[in-house]
Amino acid sequence: MAPTVTGPKIELHVHLEGTVRPATLLAMARRNNEALPVRTEAELTELYRFRDFSHFIQVWVMTTNVMRTEADFRQVVVDYAAQAAAAGAVYVEGIFSPWYRVHRGVRVEEIFHGYLDGALEAEARYGVQVRLTPDIDRVLPVDAAMEVADWSARFARRDPERLIVGLGLGGPEAGHPPEPFAPVFARAREAGLAAVPHAGETVGVESVRGALDMLGARRIRHGVRAIEDPALVRRLADEGIVLDVCPVSNLRTRSVTTLEEHPLAELRAAGVACSLGTDDPAMFGTDLETEYAVAAGLGVPARELYAAGVAGALCEEPVRVGLRKLGEATDWDAVERAARVAAPAALARIGAVAL
Numbered sequence: 001m002a003p004t005v006t007g008p009k010i011e012l013h014v015h016l017e018g019t020v021r022p023a024t025l026l027a028m029a030r031r032n033n034e035a036l037p038v039r040t041e042a043e044l045t046e047l048y049r050f051r052d053f054s055h056f057i058q059v060w061v062m063t064t065n066v067m068r069t070e071a072d073f074r075q076v077v078v079d080y081a082a083q084a085a086a087a088g089a090v091y092v093e094g095i096f097s098p099w100y101r102v103h104r105g106v107r108v109e110e111i112f113h114g115y116l117d118g119a120l121e122a123e124a125r126y127g128v129q130v131r132l133t134p135d136i137d138r139v140l141p142v143d144a145a146m147e148v149a150d151w152s153a154r155f156a157r158r159d160p161e162r163l164i165v166g167l168g169l170g171g172p173e174a175g176h177p178p179e180p181f182a183p184v185f186a187r188a189r190e191a192g193l194a195a196v197p198h199a200g201e202t203v204g205v206e207s208v209r210g211a212l213d214m215l216g217a218r219r220i221r222h223g224v225r226a227i228e229d230p231a232l233v234r235r236l237a238d239e240g241i242v243l244d245v246c247p248v249s250n251l252r253t254r255s256v257t258t259l260e261e262h263p264l265a266e267l268r269a270a271g272v273a274c275s276l277g278t279d280d281p282a283m284f285g286t287d288l289e290t291e292y293a294v295a296a297g298l299g300v301p302a303r304e305l306y307a308a309g310v311a312g313a314l315c316e317e318p319v320r321v322g323l324r325k326l327g328e329a330t331d332w333d334a335v336e337r338a339a340r341v342a343a344p345a346a347l348a349r350i351g352a353v354a355l
């Protein structure tokens with residue numbers, strides 16, 4: 001767990017399927033005989049210019065369908081761990097969505113074993129600790145969501161390393177509120193899996209409240225639209241609910257208009273703990289270094305992002321203690337000076353260059 005010059009990082013919000021770089025995605029499509037509407041990296045990059053959030057989800061579901069084998073899933077997590085570790089990541093909670101794969105004929109064992117083995121290989125090779133949170137697409141009927149919870153519980157119980165730590169809820173928030181999924185997250189909780197739903201990304205305060213009250217959310221993925229209600233912001237701060245914020249994602253899906261008006265700085269100023277994630281870095285043209293430079297440009301100190309990561313991580317206590325000690329041993333003044341230097345270029349690149 002050696003810190004780099006850019007400082008140690010904890011990433012709690014990254015969809016592993018969305019980390020696959022264009023060349024690898026095209027190779028997977030070829031070897032699995034999966035059709036894509038594009039054939040070159042340039043065309044794929046063009047496909048990743050999202051008109052809005054629902055267009056993004058449509059492209060996400062279509063392109064991630066090319067991942068089919070245990071070897072694919074293992075490669076996805078190992079490749080991403082290499083990239084994240086190079087940017088200073090010491091702990092990553094990776095998200096994956098098993099339902100679509102299973103319903104296109106992939107065995108559930110291949111998916112879970114691929115990611116679980118990949119997580120162990122990632123730690124052995126790159127020193128980054130990986131934990132996993134399977135995700136439910138909120139467009140699914142409750143009984144299908146329950147299946148995902150049951151798979152997650154089954155593999156979590158069998159896994160001596162306890163790498164599956166939570167259950168998520170993702171996809172389009174509008175028209176798909178959290179409340180019906182309360183029994184699903186209750187089932188997951190019985191199996192020791194924490195609730196880490198998306199909320200407050202494309203829908204406002206009612207979605208965040210529902211995630212807290214009905215799902216027992218331990219953290220909220222995104223959560224940025226909580227800013228619309230000062231009482232909710234106070235509640236998040238008081239209850240120590242960590243938001244896993246992904247600024248470049250919000251820009252790319254047009255959930256915010258410009259990075260300058262992203263609520264991260266305001267949330268943090270109000271005392272809400274925010275961790276920083278890339279969400280779907282290969283699809284959003286971002287990476288951890290870029291997100292940290294963007295955050296520095298918004299005036300958010302890296303040490304606070306790290307502390308939020310320590311507080312929000314779903315790992316076992318000894319790992320959390322290790323992460324906290326690493327934070328205490330870090331020269332954050334130097335890290336933050338370097339991040340401030342990198343900030344203007346990152347903001348200009350992300351803001352000015354459309355994907």
Ligand SMILES: O=c1[nH]cnc2c1ncn2[C@@H]1O[C@H](CO)[C@@H](O)[C@H]1O
Pocket residue numbers: 015018057060061095096097135136137138170171172198201249279280
């Ligand atoms: O930024 C995001 N917000 C919500 N869901 C996302 C995001 N990125 C990837 N997914 C994934 O999209 C799948 C299909 O809807 C969901 O399962 C979710 O995990």
